[in-house]
Amino acid sequence: MLERRLIIVTGKGGVGRSAVSAALALRAVHLGKRVLTVAMTDQTGLALHLGRERLDYEAREIRPGLHALAIHRPAALNEYLKVQLGVPKVTRMGPIARAFDALASTAPGIREVVTMGKVLWEVRREAWDLVIADGPPLGQIGSHLRAPQTVTELVPVGKVREQADWMIDLLADPSASTMLLVTLAEELPVTETQEALTWLQEHHVIGAPLVAANRILPALQATGKQIKEAGPGPVQEAASMHQTLHEEQQKWIAELPPDVQLPFLFGLLTPPEVAARLADVWGEE
Amino acid sequence: MGKTTLSAALAVTAARSGVRTLVVTIDPARRLATALGLKDLGSEPSPHKDEPNLWAAMLDASASWKAIAHRHAPADVADRLVDNPFFEAATQHFPASQSYASAEEMANYVETRAWDLVVIDTPPSAGGIEFFSAPAEMRDLVGGRLLRWLTGGALPGRRAIFTLTARPALRIAGAALGSDLFERVAEFLMDMRTMYDGLARRAVQMEQHFRQARTVVVTTADPAPLREAARFYRELPEMVPDPDSVVFNRVLPVTWYHPKPPTDGPLVENLARWGAEAHRQTEVRKEFAALWKTEVATVPWRPKTPTTLDDLAALIEAAAGLPLERLGVVPE
Numbered sequence: 001m002l003e004r005r006l007i008i009v010t011g012k013g014g015v016g017r018s019a020v021s022a023a024l025a026l027r028a029v030h031l032g033k034r035v036l037t038v039a040m041t042d043q044t045g046l047a048l049h050l051g052r053e054r055l056d057y058e059a060r061e062i063r064p065g066l067h068a069l070a071i072h073r074p075a076a077l078n079e080y081l082k083v084q085l086g087v088p089k090v091t092r093m094g095p096i097a098r099a100f101d102a103l104a105s106t107a108p109g110i111r112e113v114v115t116m117g118k119v120l121w122e123v124r125r126e127a128w129d130l131v132i133a134d135g136p137p138l139g140q141i142g143s144h145l146r147a148p149q150t151v152t153e154l155v156p157v158g159k160v161r162e163q164a165d166w167m168i169d170l171l172a173d174p175s176a177s178t179m180l181l182v183t184l185a186e187e188l189p190v191t192e193t194q195e196a197l198t199w200l201q202e203h204h205v206i207g208a209p210l211v212a213a214n215r216i217l218p219a220l221q222a223t224g225k226q227i228k229e230a231g232p233g234p235v236q237e238a239a240s241m242h243q244t245l246h247e248e249q250q251k252w253i254a255e256l257p258p259d260v261q262l263p264f265l266f267g268l269l270t271p272p273e274v275a276a277r278l279a280d281v282w283g284e285e
Numbered sequence: 286m287g288k289t290t291l292s293a294a295l296a297v298t299a300a301r302s303g304v305r306t307l308v309v310t311i312d313p314a315r316r317l318a319t320a321l322g323l324k325d326l327g328s329e330p331s332p333h334k335d336e337p338n339l340w341a342a343m344l345d346a347s348a349s350w351k352a353i354a355h356r357h358a359p360a361d362v363a364d365r366l367v368d369n370p371f372f373e374a375a376t377q378h379f380p381a382s383q384s385y386a387s388a389e390e391m392a393n394y395v396e397t398r399a400w401d402l403v404v405i406d407t408p409p410s411a412g413g414i415e416f417f418s419a420p421a422e423m424r425d426l427v428g429g430r431l432l433r434w435l436t437g438g439a440l441p442g443r444r445a446i447f448t449l450t451a452r453p454a455l456r457i458a459g460a461a462l463g464s465d466l467f468e469r470v471a472e473f474l475m476d477m478r479t480m481y482d483g484l485a486r487r488a489v490q491m492e493q494h495f496r497q498a499r500t501v502v503v504t505t506a507d508p509a510p511l512r513e514a515a516r517f518y519r520e521l522p523e524m525v526p527d528p529d530s531v532v533f534n535r536v537l538p539v540t541w542y543h544p545k546p547p548t549d550g551p552l553v554e555n556l557a558r559w560g561a562e563a564h565r566q567t568e569v570r571k572e573f574a575a576l577w578k579t580e581v582a583t584v585p586w587r588p589k590t591p592t593t594l595d596d597l598a599a600l601i602e603a604a605a606g607l608p609l610e611r612l613g614v615v616p617e
Contacts, residue, residue: 013409014509045509106470108374143377154370155466187590188314221551230552234541238556241537244588267561268568271508 002028004178006123010135011182012189016214018045020182021134023278029065033129039070046134051272080114085159109150120167145205174207181211185249213258217246287534288503289313292406294597299402299614300339307340308404316592349386350376357483362476371473383408384419392491402613412513417525420488428481492524499612500528505535506569518577535586537563582606
């Protein structure tokens with residue numbers, strides 16, 4: 001997977017999307033790649049896992065080999081107009097800028113094309129070996145991936161159309177772009193991941209996606225007999241809790257099944273520590 | 286986080302203590318939806334077959350917005366709006382549009398006075414806080430600077446025309462893009478503008494409902510949901526009272542923690558790691574309560590998701606610190 005040029009990481013809210021994005025970036029840097037991580041919609045999650053308070057729209061070096069930026073919409077819209085559409089500066093100010101803003105928030109696809117466009121533009125620039133996007137939540141992934149198509153359906157000719165065309169090609173190129181769906185081994189996230197996988201299969205907008213199951217418990221190294229013998233009390237309670245959770249998780253894992261399993265991390269860890277631990281696990285897999 | 290599950294659990298408890306209750310959910314897990322007697326998105330409130338005081342409904346933002354257009358715009362404009370290809374996109378993409386639809390449904394349900402208690406599972410965007418700012422945001426969007434610039438002063442119930450500065454700007458912008466997309470969007474926005482008076486009036490009414498509502502914030506001890514819970518203390522609009530309860534979900538027993546756990550075989554080591562997790566949770570709860578000067582409630586971690594009405598009621602029974610009377614879940 002790390003041989004591609006773009007990985008978009010998505011998942012239902014709260015499954016650890018930003019942690020996994022940061023871990024993946026750390027792993028790729030460890031393998032000697034020049035990596036850019038991009039926070040597409042959530043401004044804080046990725047920053048915290050990289051040990052920063054916030055990220056700027058300009059790519060900043062986090063550590064050797066690793067850069068990060070966050071997409072701020074007004075800046076992204078301005079760059080899209082300037083770099084991609086070649087709109088002269090005078091038209092990007094005053095009343096006309098406001099008109100652009102109205103267009104961007106009302107016409108279907110434009111808002112997402114501006115965000116996706118920034119990510120794909122960074123891939124196209126070839127300043128990085130790999131771009132890892134901490135993507136929108138699962139519920140918005142379809143509208144983002146399909147945004148360039150939506151725009152071409154709306155605008156038959158012109159510059160917006162031309163820009164959308166190369167975006168479609170770059171996303172759909174399986175050797176360049178892929179997706180990582182992060183999930184928990186629980187009913188709701190698994191169901192939504194399955195729905196997303198079906199949608200992706202039907203739409204062919206991006207190369208074959210991978211699935212990572214996060215916060216997976218190891219099997220308990222004890223028999224039912226041993227648990228019974230422990231007698232009532234915390235030891236037994238924790239053991240049966242662990243066992244039931246483990247069984248439930250295995251049931252949902254069997255439904256998927258995921259390409260990667262990431263461990264449940266016990267106890268007090270800071271977000272950068274979580275990212276570092278997950279990156280190590282990734283290396284072992 | 287368990288927001289949907291907890292909303293359902295509170296509703297079941299209320300219904301069982303004789304309170305006529307409606308729960309409005311968003312995207313429940315299939316088994317939970319089945320337990321509540323819900324089948325499809327957009328389900329109208331329907332009485333539960335086994336629980337006489339329990340009613341459930343599911344929000345369909347797209348259908349709500351169509352109703353909103355018909356409520357606030359003149360009939361011919363409403364028809365045109367709903368048929369416009371931009372309508373679906375705009376009502377999905379305007380910031381806070383799903384939250385607005387949800388708040389408007391809340392107001393409609395409360396005003397019918399058919400229920401003693403209406404439990405709203407708020408849309409997840411911006412951690413649920415957007416629900417409370419949505420009415421004002423929507424009013425400002427439709428009556429805001431941008432639309433005023435496009436169309437000039439408001440003409441109640443009438444469709445406006447482009448202002449003199451707007452038309453040439455749209456032409457230039459359109460030329461830059463090489464399409465007439467702009468003018469089509471502007472025409473659409475002018476139709477939206479006719480809803481301004483209705484939306485503004487409704488926003489005031491919704492905010493009155495917020496003032497009287499009880500708020501329960503659901504979180505876990507994980508950093509991301511905690512950040513969102515803290516927003517209810519930092520960013521809640523002034524007219525909304527502070528949360529009545531902050532509920533920590535998936536709580537482990539404090540008795541599992543031992544400061545110096547023995548290392549003696551896999552079972553004891555297993556307790557030690559869960560104990561460490563329980564301890565972390567306790568510390569996080571204390572810190573949150575001290576920082577925001579609030580009481581916190583706890584709901585124990587159940588390894589199996591509650592899927593029946595009995596499971597849901599049991600969840601509230603096992604909870605600690607929930608102000609059930611103040612929330613109107615149990616009659617005073």
